[in-house]
Every structure is written in C-alpha cells, then in structure tokens.
Amino acid sequence: MREAVPFAFVAESDRFRSNVTPPPRQRPTASQLLGRTLIGLTVVAGLVGSLILGMPSLDSGDAGGHRQRSEASDGR
Template sequence: MFRRGEPVPFAFVAEAERFRSNVTPPPRRRASASELAGRAVLALVVVAGFTGSLLLALPALEVRLDAPHGQQQEAAEGR
C-alpha cells in the first residue's frame, strides 16, 4: 500500500476535546404573551382530547357480570 512520507500530526484532535470557545451564545428570547397563550390552549386541547376519548371508551371497557339477555337466555329457558 502507498504510505505517506511525512508524519501527520494528530495533536489537534486531542486539543479539540479541551477547546473552549470565548464566544458566548446570544441570550434566549423570551416567549411573548401570545406564544404562551397558544401553548396553554394547545395543552388544553390535548388534555380535552384525552379526556373525551377516555369518556367515550368507558362503556366499552365495562365488564358485565350478569347473564346476557337475548337469544341465548331464551334458548336456555325453552329446554
């Protein structure tokens, strides 16, 4: 294989882990009142959706312990 004649310095790789920038990032922009209100409305819509779906699903999640009414009960009485 071809080999380079000059050595490649890798000291910069080790120094890169310790490098600290002297440039500070700009301060974070504060959310405006309308943005906060929008986030609150969105949170309320999500919570209302979960609540509504739970309320609509409750009848399907109920366990019936009594005997089912209908053809099966009538067939049992006819014997």
C-alpha cells in the same frame, strides 16, 4: 500522564475554548404562551374525552345486570 488518543482532533478539542457567548434566550411572547396553553388543553381534553367515551367498552357488563340475548337463544 494522559492516555494517548488515536485521533488528533479529539485531543485538540480538550484545549479549545470558545470566547463567543451565545445570545440570551428570548422569552416567549404572550401569544406564544397562549398558543402553548391552548395546545396543552386540547391534548388533555382529547385524552379525557377518549377516556369518558371509552369507559362503556371497558365495562365488564356484569354490573348492569343486562344480558344480551340473540334471537337464536329464545328457543323458537
């Protein structure tokens, strides 16, 4: 025995079955595949480029042995 459903349309939706089949999915054309590939490569190249350009700012500065000195610390 099924539990009572407060809304009639919810109960009727269990019995509804469509006899209409959806159309088959269209395969992407060669130009669409090429466009998607180029967009993907552009995104990846942008991420790699930002990582490469951002690496110097992520460096702690101790590895090079160079210390930045201001003119005030020269003792003049």
